[in-house]
Amino acid sequence: MSNRYIGQPMKRQEDGKLVRGQGRYLADLPSENLLHLALVRSPYAHARLLSVDTSEALKCPGVVGVYTSSDLPELYAPASAPRDAHGIPHPLLARERVRYAGEPVVAVLATSEALAHDAAQQVFVDYEPLPAYPEPLQAETAPAIHPQLPSNVALTRKTVAGEVAEAFARAHTVVGGRLVQQRVAPSAMEPRGVLASWDGIREALTVWSSTQMPHDLRSAVAEKLGLAENQVRVITPDVGGAFGAKINVYPEEILVAYLARRLGRSVRWVEGRGESFGATIHGRAQVAELEMAFDAEGKILGLRGRVVADLGAYALETTLGNAPGTMLMLQGPYEIPALELEMLGVYTNATPTGAYRGAGRPEATYYLERLMDMGARALGLDPAEIRRKNFITGPFPYKTRTGARYDSGAYGEVLQKLLEVSNYPQLRAEQAQAKSQGRLLGIGLCSYVEITGYGWETGGVRINPDGSAVIFTGTSPHGQGTQNAFVQIVAERLGLPPERIRVVQGDTLAVPYGMGTAGSRTLSVGGSAVLKAADLVRDKVARIAAHLLEAAPEDIELLEQGWGVRGTDKAVPMEQIIATAFNPRKLPPGLEPGLEGQASFALKDANYPFGAHLAVVEVDPETGQVRILRYVAVDDCGVVVNPLLFEGQQHGGIAQGIGQALYEGIIYDEEGQNRTANYLEYALPKADQMPPMEPHRHQTPSPTNPLGVKGVGEAGAIAATPAVVNAVLDALGIAHLDMPLTPEKVWRALRR
Amino acid sequence: MSNRYIGQPMKRQEDGKLVRGQGRYLADLPSENLLHLALVRSPYAHARLLSVDTSEALKCPGVVGVYTSSDLPELYAPASAPRDAHGIPHPLLARERVRYAGEPVVAVLATSEALAHDAAQQVFVDYEPLPAYPEPLQAETAPAIHPQLPSNVALTRKTVAGEVAEAFARAHTVVGGRLVQQRVAPSAMEPRGVLASWDGIREALTVWSSTQMPHDLRSAVAEKLGLAENQVRVITPDVGGAFGAKINVYPEEILVAYLARRLGRSVRWVEGRGESFGATIHGRAQVAELEMAFDAEGKILGLRGRVVADLGAYALETTLGNAPGTMLMLQGPYEIPALELEMLGVYTNATPTGAYRGAGRPEATYYLERLMDMGARALGLDPAEIRRKNFITGPFPYKTRTGARYDSGAYGEVLQKLLEVSNYPQLRAEQAQAKSQGRLLGIGLCSYVEITGYGWETGGVRINPDGSAVIFTGTSPHGQGTQNAFVQIVAERLGLPPERIRVVQGDTLAVPYGMGTAGSRTLSVGGSAVLKAADLVRDKVARIAAHLLEAAPEDIELLEQGWGVRGTDKAVPMEQIIATAFNPRKLPPGLEPGLEGQASFALKDANYPFGAHLAVVEVDPETGQVRILRYVAVDDCGVVVNPLLFEGQQHGGIAQGIGQALYEGIIYDEEGQNRTANYLEYALPKADQMPPMEPHRHQTPSPTNPLGVKGVGEAGAIAATPAVVNAVLDALGIAHLDMPLTPEKVWRALRR
Known part of the structure; x- marks a missing residue:
C-alpha cells in the first residue's frame, strides 16, 4: 500500500464542529412533543420495598403517568453470562427489593424534564432497610442478596498450569499480598441518555441512544418489546465519551422504549451528572491476593492466588466479563512456568460494574507490574532488568498458559526503545542525585501486552x-x-x-x-x-x-x-x-x-498490542503531593493509519490511567451509600495535573487482518496506572500502597 | 418459480393505514421551527416585470424574508432536452418577464403558512402586459416568448419510412383530419410539497419531497446548490398520487432547498389546490393533423401528417419527452408500410406540460384508434375487423418503422379474447335492437401497444x-x-x-x-x-x-x-x-x-405491453349525457405478481382515461388565463360516473427481464380514452368530435 493517505496525520473532519460546541448529543435532539422521564431511585443500598404512593405525583402539573414495576410487564435489561455463571438481570424498575442505592424504583413521565423531576419528589416509597454488603470480600460470605442463589458468588474460575506448589517450594524469593483495584467511575463527558419514538402508523420504533452498540440495542429492544428487528431503528447522535460504560443495554433504554410504545409517544430520559454515579456501571472493583515466586536470578517461577471481582447488584451485559478477561491476561508479556489462579465474581449491594477502558487488562497488568516491581525490590534488581529476564520471546503466535494466543510480540524491543528514548540510565542517575538532596524522585516502568479486536x-x-x-x-x-x-x-x-x-x-x-x-x-x-x-x-x-x-x-x-x-x-x-x-x-x-x-x-483471532511506559514522579515530602515530571510511552499497535488518532488515544488513555493511580476511587460507606457521587468528592484528573506526554510508537504489523493493525484505545489506561504507581512507590521506597495514591495516603505512608 | 406467493392476490400491507387516514404526507411532517414559503405568482400569462415592492410585506407579522429573483443567484429548475432541442429552463423566480399565469415571482418566508400567505398579498408587482399565446398553433408563428430563440418552435422531428406519396396515391380510402389531445391536469390527490432542513453542524441538507424521483432530486439539489451528493439526503414521505407530474424537479423544490441552506433553517412549501392548476405540469396538449390511407380491403397503406405539441412556457425535465414518445408509438400494433410524420414542440404562454400517465402513448394510441374507426366507418367494416386485418403478427422482437422494438406481442389474441369475454356479436345485436327503439347505444374498441420500463x-x-x-x-x-x-x-x-x-x-x-x-x-x-x-x-x-x-x-x-x-x-x-x-x-x-x-x-430494452379494451355507452338524446354501460379490458403485461395490484392499476388508469374522454380539459382564454383552475370548472370523473369494470388479463411473458413482467401503470389511461370516444361516436354515427365529449358538445352534435 502506498502512503498518500494511510499513515498521514490527517486532521479529524469533525473537530471544528466539536471545538465550537456544535456537536449534537442526545439531549440536543429536537424535543417537539416529547415526554420526559424522571426516575425515583432507591436511597437504600438494600431494602424491602413495602409500598409506593404515587397519588400526589399523579396530581402534579404536566404529569402524564407514574409507573411502578407492577404497572409494567416483567422486563429486565439483558445480561450476558457464561453458562456456568449466575447472571441475574437488572429489572427495569425494582421488584420487591432494592439492591443498591440508585436502583430505579418508580418512573415518572411528564411534559417537561423539570416537571418530571418535581413530580418524582412527590412519590413516596416505604422501605424496610436490610443489611447492606457493598464490599466483595464481605459479600462473599454474606447472605445472598438474590434469594434464588445459594450465595453471592455468581462466577468462579480456576486456571492451573505447571507445578505451582513445587515452584513456590523452590523459590528464592516470594512477593505479593493484597492488591486492590478500586472502583472507579468511567465519567464520560456526556452522561447516558435515550429517546424513543413510536410511529403507530408504521408500527415502528426509532430509538436514539448515547450507546456504543446500536445494533445490539436494536436486538435487545426488539426482543424485550416483542417487535421484529425491522420495526426498530437505532440511531446514535454524537456520543460524548463512553469508555465501555455505554456497551451495556441499560434498564432505562428498555424502559424508555417500552413507554414510548405503550403510549404511542416520544419519550426521553437524560441521565443527570449525579445520577450517573449510581446509574451507570463502575469499572475495575477487584481485590486480588497474589504471590509471585522468583528464583535467585529474578526469573519467575510461578504465580498463584485469587482475584475477587465485585459485580455490583445485577449483571448487565459486561458485568461478568471483566473477571475472566483479567484471568486471560494474567500471564502478561512474561514466561510464567506455573500458575494457580482462582477468580470469583461476587454480587454486592452496589452499582453494577462492567467494562471500563481496558476491562480486565488494566487489572491484570497492574497486578503483574506491581509484583514485578516487588520482586525487583526484594531481589535488588533494576525494574527494567527483571522484566527483560522474563519476557516471552516467541515464537509467535504464542499460546499462554491462561488461554491467550499472542499474534505477535516484541516485548524486549519496546522496553529497549523506551529506555533509550527516555534516557533511562541518566534518569536513574538524576534520581540518585535528587535523593542526596532530600528530593523524592521515582521512576516507574510498565511492560504490558493486551488484547484487542x-x-x-x-x-x-x-x-x-x-x-x-x-x-x-x-x-x-x-x-x-x-x-x-x-x-x-x-x-x-x-x-x-x-x-x-x-x-x-x-x-x-x-x-x-x-x-x-x-x-x-x-x-x-x-x-x-x-x-x-x-x-x-x-x-x-x-x-x-x-x-x-x-x-x-x-x-x-x-x-x-x-x-x-x-x-x-x-x-x-x-x-x-x-x-x-x-x-x-x-x-x-x-x-x-x-x-x-x-x-x-x-477477525479469526484477537490481536495483542503491547508496549512499555515510563513515568518519572516527584513526591512532595511535606504534603504527599505527587507530581509527574515525565511520561514516556512506547506503544506497538501494528500499522498506524493516522498518527494523530493514535496519539489522541495514547493521551486520553494515559490520563485515565493516571486518574486511577493518583486520584479516582468510589467509596461506599458501611450502609452502601456512595460517598463520592459528585465531582467534588470524586477526583478526576485535571489538565494541570497531566504531565507533558512523550508518545512513541513501534510497529509490528499484526497478521490477523489485512491492514496489519491492532487496537490502541485502551493501551494508555492499561499501562499508565502501574507505571505511575510503581514510580510513586519507587520514590517512597515502599513495597506497596493501594490506589489512589492521594496526598493524604502518601503523606501518612511517609510518616510511618 | 413456484406459486406460493408470486401470482397471489395478497392484500397491500399499507391499506389499513391509508384507509384510516393515517398516511403521513409532506404536509403531515413535524413542523417544529419551520419557516413557511408562500409564492407570489404572476396574474398575467405574458408580461414584462417592471418593479416589485416588498416593503409592506416585510412589515407583516411573522415575515422572515421576501425574495425576488434579484435576491437569488441565477438558478433554474433542471431541464432535460434532446441535443437538437431548445430546452429553456424554468427560473426559480421570474426574471424580467413572466411567461405564464401562475409563474412564481416573489418568495415570502414567514413563521406560519397563514402569515406567509397574508404577507404575499402585500407584495406589489408592476407588470407591463404583453400579447399572450396560450395555444400551440398560434404560438408556432407568433413572436418568440424567449427572446434568445428564433421562434417558439423548440423541437422538430421527422420520421419518413416507405413510399408515402405512392401509398396515398393508390389509396382506396383516406381518412383523417385534426385530432386534438386537450390539455389535462394530472390531479394527484396530494398536491406537491417540499420541506428542506439545513444542518449547519454536519453541513448537510435533508429534503423531504412529494416526488417520484428521490435520487434525481438529490442530484439536482446538490448540483444547483454546489453541494456534494453525499451532503444531500432526499426522503419521500407517503406520496398521494403523482401520475408522472412529480417526476420533474420543480422550481419550488430548488428554491426551498436554497432558502433552507441560505438561512440555516427548515423551510416548507405545500402547494395549494388551486395553485396546483397553474404550478404543476399539465399533460397531453397536442394538436394532430393526420391522414391514414387504406386499400379497398381495409389494409393500411400509409400514415402521414404532423403533431404539434404544446410545451407551455418552459422546459421541465419531462416537457420535451411527450412529443418524441408520441412519434415512437405512432405505429401502434399495426403494420403500416409507409409513414411520413412531423412533430413540433412549441413554447406557449401556458403552464409547462410534461409526463402524465402514459406520456406520449395515450396521444399516439388515440390518434391511431380514431383513424382506424374512421377507416372502418368509411369502408363499412366492423371496427374489430379492420383492426384484425392490420395487426403485426411478428416475428418478435419486431422493429417498427418509428424506431420501437416490440419484445413480444399477441395483438390478435387479446382482441379475440376481448370479443369473446364481452360477447361482441351479441353486443352488436343489442345495439341494432336498441337503435330500432330510438336508443343511442355505441360500442367502442381500442387495440393498443405501449412501452414500459x-x-x-x-x-x-x-x-x-x-x-x-x-x-x-x-x-x-x-x-x-x-x-x-x-x-x-x-x-x-x-x-x-x-x-x-x-x-x-x-x-x-x-x-x-x-x-x-x-x-x-x-x-x-x-x-x-x-x-x-x-x-x-x-x-x-x-x-x-x-x-x-x-x-x-x-x-x-x-x-x-x-x-x-x-x-x-x-x-x-x-x-x-x-x-x-x-x-x-x-x-x-x-x-x-x-x-x-x-x-x-x-433493462437492455423496454418492454411493450398491449391489450384491447371495449366500452359500451348509451347517449341520452335529450341531454347529450353519456353513460358507460360496460367496460371490458384485456391487458397483457406479462407475468402478474399480484393480481390485486394489477387490477388496481387497470381501474385507476381506465378512470383517468374516461376522465379525458368525457369530462376533463384545461381551457385558456385568449389572454392566457386558465378558466378551469378549480374542481368546479375542471371536471374530474366521479365515482358514480364510473362503469362497473370487467378487467381481464392475458399473459405473454416478456423476455426482457427475469420475472417476465411488463408494466401496467398506464395501460388503462392509454386504452380507455379512445375506447370511450369511439363508443360515443359509434352511438352518434359521427366520424369525429374532439374531447371532452361533454353533454353540451354531444347535444350540439346531435342537433347538427
Missing part, C-alpha cells in the same frame, strides 16, 4: 454519480474519530479526495449490521471490512478502466493522472469511470451498473 | 439476526403499492413469511441509487433487481445449508420443512441458517458473515 463487522463504500462517496460502518465511535481513518483507507484505495468522503455510522437502517465500538476493535475489524468494500469497488473501477482503455483489468493501477496502465500514457480519470458505472449502455458485459461495495470481515 | 435499478435484501427482513429499492411509488409485489418476490425466493418483510424506499441514504417510479418501470426493472438481490441471499443460504447438512449447495432447495435436499429428510430450518450466518465461527470457509444481498439490474 473481536467478532466481525460490516463495511460499505458507495460512490455517488457526482463522485462523492459514503462509507458505511457498523462500528459506532463516541469521540475517537475513527471514521477519519476509514476515510483515509478509502481515499488511499480509490484515489478519491478525503474531503469528498463522508462516513455513516450509528444507524441500524443505513448500516446492514454491526457490533459497535468496543474492545479497540474498530480499525482491525471495522477498518478491514471497509478496506474489503473499497477493494470491491476498486476491482470494478479497474474493470471499467480496462474496458475503456482496452487493457486487461489486472494491468490497471491508480496512477497520478487517473486509472491506467503503468508505464503508458493510457489512463482514464475517475470521473469518466464513475459516469460509465452509472450508464449501463457503456458498461462492459457482465458488470452491473452502480458503484457500491458491501463486505464483512470476521 | 427503462434504465436500471438497485435492489437489496437484508436479513436481520431475528429473521425479519428488509427490502431496499430505488423505485419510489406514490400509492401504487408496488412494494407489496417486492415482498412477494422475496418471500417466494427465501421462504420467509411476508409479514416479516418490510420495504425501505424513497430514501437516498438507505438506498444506494435509484431512478424512481415512472414509466411503469417498477416491477420489470426494480423488481428484477430485488429478485437478483434475493437470489444472492438464496445462494448464501443454500451454501450454509449445504455446509450444515454436508451436502452440495446445488442440491439444496427450499422444502416444506426448511432448506434441504429434495427426497431426503435432511433439512435445516431458516432460523438455524440465519444464526449460522451471524456467527463466523460456524460458517464454512470463504463465506463472509451476514445475510445481505445488494444487486442492480439494467
Whole structure:
C-alpha cells in the first residue's frame, strides 16, 4: 500500500464542529412533543420495598403517568453470562427489593424534564432497610442478596498450569499480598441518555441512544418489546465519551422504549451528572491476593492466588466479563512456568460494574507490574532488568498458559526503545542525585501486552454519480474519530479526495449490521471490512478502466493522472469511470451498473498490542503531593493509519490511567451509600495535573487482518496506572500502597 | 418459480393505514421551527416585470424574508432536452418577464403558512402586459416568448419510412383530419410539497419531497446548490398520487432547498389546490393533423401528417419527452408500410406540460384508434375487423418503422379474447335492437401497444439476526403499492413469511441509487433487481445449508420443512441458517458473515405491453349525457405478481382515461388565463360516473427481464380514452368530435 493517505496525520473532519460546541448529543435532539422521564431511585443500598404512593405525583402539573414495576410487564435489561455463571438481570424498575442505592424504583413521565423531576419528589416509597454488603470480600460470605442463589458468588474460575506448589517450594524469593483495584467511575463527558419514538402508523420504533452498540440495542429492544428487528431503528447522535460504560443495554433504554410504545409517544430520559454515579456501571472493583515466586536470578517461577471481582447488584451485559478477561491476561508479556489462579465474581449491594477502558487488562497488568516491581525490590534488581529476564520471546503466535494466543510480540524491543528514548540510565542517575538532596524522585516502568479486536463487522463504500462517496460502518465511535481513518483507507484505495468522503455510522437502517465500538476493535475489524468494500469497488473501477482503455483489468493501477496502465500514457480519470458505472449502455458485459461495495470481515483471532511506559514522579515530602515530571510511552499497535488518532488515544488513555493511580476511587460507606457521587468528592484528573506526554510508537504489523493493525484505545489506561504507581512507590521506597495514591495516603505512608 | 406467493392476490400491507387516514404526507411532517414559503405568482400569462415592492410585506407579522429573483443567484429548475432541442429552463423566480399565469415571482418566508400567505398579498408587482399565446398553433408563428430563440418552435422531428406519396396515391380510402389531445391536469390527490432542513453542524441538507424521483432530486439539489451528493439526503414521505407530474424537479423544490441552506433553517412549501392548476405540469396538449390511407380491403397503406405539441412556457425535465414518445408509438400494433410524420414542440404562454400517465402513448394510441374507426366507418367494416386485418403478427422482437422494438406481442389474441369475454356479436345485436327503439347505444374498441420500463435499478435484501427482513429499492411509488409485489418476490425466493418483510424506499441514504417510479418501470426493472438481490441471499443460504447438512449447495432447495435436499429428510430450518450466518465461527470457509444481498439490474430494452379494451355507452338524446354501460379490458403485461395490484392499476388508469374522454380539459382564454383552475370548472370523473369494470388479463411473458413482467401503470389511461370516444361516436354515427365529449358538445352534435 502506498502512503498518500494511510499513515498521514490527517486532521479529524469533525473537530471544528466539536471545538465550537456544535456537536449534537442526545439531549440536543429536537424535543417537539416529547415526554420526559424522571426516575425515583432507591436511597437504600438494600431494602424491602413495602409500598409506593404515587397519588400526589399523579396530581402534579404536566404529569402524564407514574409507573411502578407492577404497572409494567416483567422486563429486565439483558445480561450476558457464561453458562456456568449466575447472571441475574437488572429489572427495569425494582421488584420487591432494592439492591443498591440508585436502583430505579418508580418512573415518572411528564411534559417537561423539570416537571418530571418535581413530580418524582412527590412519590413516596416505604422501605424496610436490610443489611447492606457493598464490599466483595464481605459479600462473599454474606447472605445472598438474590434469594434464588445459594450465595453471592455468581462466577468462579480456576486456571492451573505447571507445578505451582513445587515452584513456590523452590523459590528464592516470594512477593505479593493484597492488591486492590478500586472502583472507579468511567465519567464520560456526556452522561447516558435515550429517546424513543413510536410511529403507530408504521408500527415502528426509532430509538436514539448515547450507546456504543446500536445494533445490539436494536436486538435487545426488539426482543424485550416483542417487535421484529425491522420495526426498530437505532440511531446514535454524537456520543460524548463512553469508555465501555455505554456497551451495556441499560434498564432505562428498555424502559424508555417500552413507554414510548405503550403510549404511542416520544419519550426521553437524560441521565443527570449525579445520577450517573449510581446509574451507570463502575469499572475495575477487584481485590486480588497474589504471590509471585522468583528464583535467585529474578526469573519467575510461578504465580498463584485469587482475584475477587465485585459485580455490583445485577449483571448487565459486561458485568461478568471483566473477571475472566483479567484471568486471560494474567500471564502478561512474561514466561510464567506455573500458575494457580482462582477468580470469583461476587454480587454486592452496589452499582453494577462492567467494562471500563481496558476491562480486565488494566487489572491484570497492574497486578503483574506491581509484583514485578516487588520482586525487583526484594531481589535488588533494576525494574527494567527483571522484566527483560522474563519476557516471552516467541515464537509467535504464542499460546499462554491462561488461554491467550499472542499474534505477535516484541516485548524486549519496546522496553529497549523506551529506555533509550527516555534516557533511562541518566534518569536513574538524576534520581540518585535528587535523593542526596532530600528530593523524592521515582521512576516507574510498565511492560504490558493486551488484547484487542473481536467478532466481525460490516463495511460499505458507495460512490455517488457526482463522485462523492459514503462509507458505511457498523462500528459506532463516541469521540475517537475513527471514521477519519476509514476515510483515509478509502481515499488511499480509490484515489478519491478525503474531503469528498463522508462516513455513516450509528444507524441500524443505513448500516446492514454491526457490533459497535468496543474492545479497540474498530480499525482491525471495522477498518478491514471497509478496506474489503473499497477493494470491491476498486476491482470494478479497474474493470471499467480496462474496458475503456482496452487493457486487461489486472494491468490497471491508480496512477497520478487517473486509472491506467503503468508505464503508458493510457489512463482514464475517475470521473469518466464513475459516469460509465452509472450508464449501463457503456458498461462492459457482465458488470452491473452502480458503484457500491458491501463486505464483512470476521477477525479469526484477537490481536495483542503491547508496549512499555515510563513515568518519572516527584513526591512532595511535606504534603504527599505527587507530581509527574515525565511520561514516556512506547506503544506497538501494528500499522498506524493516522498518527494523530493514535496519539489522541495514547493521551486520553494515559490520563485515565493516571486518574486511577493518583486520584479516582468510589467509596461506599458501611450502609452502601456512595460517598463520592459528585465531582467534588470524586477526583478526576485535571489538565494541570497531566504531565507533558512523550508518545512513541513501534510497529509490528499484526497478521490477523489485512491492514496489519491492532487496537490502541485502551493501551494508555492499561499501562499508565502501574507505571505511575510503581514510580510513586519507587520514590517512597515502599513495597506497596493501594490506589489512589492521594496526598493524604502518601503523606501518612511517609510518616510511618 | 413456484406459486406460493408470486401470482397471489395478497392484500397491500399499507391499506389499513391509508384507509384510516393515517398516511403521513409532506404536509403531515413535524413542523417544529419551520419557516413557511408562500409564492407570489404572476396574474398575467405574458408580461414584462417592471418593479416589485416588498416593503409592506416585510412589515407583516411573522415575515422572515421576501425574495425576488434579484435576491437569488441565477438558478433554474433542471431541464432535460434532446441535443437538437431548445430546452429553456424554468427560473426559480421570474426574471424580467413572466411567461405564464401562475409563474412564481416573489418568495415570502414567514413563521406560519397563514402569515406567509397574508404577507404575499402585500407584495406589489408592476407588470407591463404583453400579447399572450396560450395555444400551440398560434404560438408556432407568433413572436418568440424567449427572446434568445428564433421562434417558439423548440423541437422538430421527422420520421419518413416507405413510399408515402405512392401509398396515398393508390389509396382506396383516406381518412383523417385534426385530432386534438386537450390539455389535462394530472390531479394527484396530494398536491406537491417540499420541506428542506439545513444542518449547519454536519453541513448537510435533508429534503423531504412529494416526488417520484428521490435520487434525481438529490442530484439536482446538490448540483444547483454546489453541494456534494453525499451532503444531500432526499426522503419521500407517503406520496398521494403523482401520475408522472412529480417526476420533474420543480422550481419550488430548488428554491426551498436554497432558502433552507441560505438561512440555516427548515423551510416548507405545500402547494395549494388551486395553485396546483397553474404550478404543476399539465399533460397531453397536442394538436394532430393526420391522414391514414387504406386499400379497398381495409389494409393500411400509409400514415402521414404532423403533431404539434404544446410545451407551455418552459422546459421541465419531462416537457420535451411527450412529443418524441408520441412519434415512437405512432405505429401502434399495426403494420403500416409507409409513414411520413412531423412533430413540433412549441413554447406557449401556458403552464409547462410534461409526463402524465402514459406520456406520449395515450396521444399516439388515440390518434391511431380514431383513424382506424374512421377507416372502418368509411369502408363499412366492423371496427374489430379492420383492426384484425392490420395487426403485426411478428416475428418478435419486431422493429417498427418509428424506431420501437416490440419484445413480444399477441395483438390478435387479446382482441379475440376481448370479443369473446364481452360477447361482441351479441353486443352488436343489442345495439341494432336498441337503435330500432330510438336508443343511442355505441360500442367502442381500442387495440393498443405501449412501452414500459427503462434504465436500471438497485435492489437489496437484508436479513436481520431475528429473521425479519428488509427490502431496499430505488423505485419510489406514490400509492401504487408496488412494494407489496417486492415482498412477494422475496418471500417466494427465501421462504420467509411476508409479514416479516418490510420495504425501505424513497430514501437516498438507505438506498444506494435509484431512478424512481415512472414509466411503469417498477416491477420489470426494480423488481428484477430485488429478485437478483434475493437470489444472492438464496445462494448464501443454500451454501450454509449445504455446509450444515454436508451436502452440495446445488442440491439444496427450499422444502416444506426448511432448506434441504429434495427426497431426503435432511433439512435445516431458516432460523438455524440465519444464526449460522451471524456467527463466523460456524460458517464454512470463504463465506463472509451476514445475510445481505445488494444487486442492480439494467433493462437492455423496454418492454411493450398491449391489450384491447371495449366500452359500451348509451347517449341520452335529450341531454347529450353519456353513460358507460360496460367496460371490458384485456391487458397483457406479462407475468402478474399480484393480481390485486394489477387490477388496481387497470381501474385507476381506465378512470383517468374516461376522465379525458368525457369530462376533463384545461381551457385558456385568449389572454392566457386558465378558466378551469378549480374542481368546479375542471371536471374530474366521479365515482358514480364510473362503469362497473370487467378487467381481464392475458399473459405473454416478456423476455426482457427475469420475472417476465411488463408494466401496467398506464395501460388503462392509454386504452380507455379512445375506447370511450369511439363508443360515443359509434352511438352518434359521427366520424369525429374532439374531447371532452361533454353533454353540451354531444347535444350540439346531435342537433347538427
